[in-house]
Amino acid sequence: MDSEPTSLYDLRQTTFKDREELRNIDYDIVLSQGYVTVIKKSKKDRYIIIGCDRGGSYRGNVSVESQKRNAATRLINCPF
Structure with a gap:
C-alpha cells in the first residue's frame, strides 16, 4: 500500500496485503467518525x-403472533 487511506471511499480503491491491515x-x-463497521460478506483472499x-x-424466524416477548435489535436499516 502506497499511502494510507483517509476516508471510506479511499478504501474502495486500495489493495491491502491482508485482512488485518484493512480492518x-x-x-x-x-x-x-463515530460509528462501527463489520464484515458483512467475504471470500478468503478475494474480497x-x-x-x-x-x-x-x-x-426473526418466529411469526409476530407467536412471539412471547418483544425482541430488541440494534439494526435500524442503515444504508451503509
Whole structure:
C-alpha cells in the first residue's frame, strides 16, 4: 500500500496485503467518525464487504403472533 487511506471511499480503491491491515485502517477511519463497521460478506483472499453494524433490518424466524416477548435489535436499516 502506497499511502494510507483517509476516508471510506479511499478504501474502495486500495489493495491491502491482508485482512488485518484493512480492518485496522477501517477501524481508525470509522471510529474517528463515530460509528462501527463489520464484515458483512467475504471470500478468503478475494474480497471483503464492509457495512455499518446497524445496517439491515431484524429478520426473526418466529411469526409476530407467536412471539412471547418483544425482541430488541440494534439494526435500524442503515444504508451503509
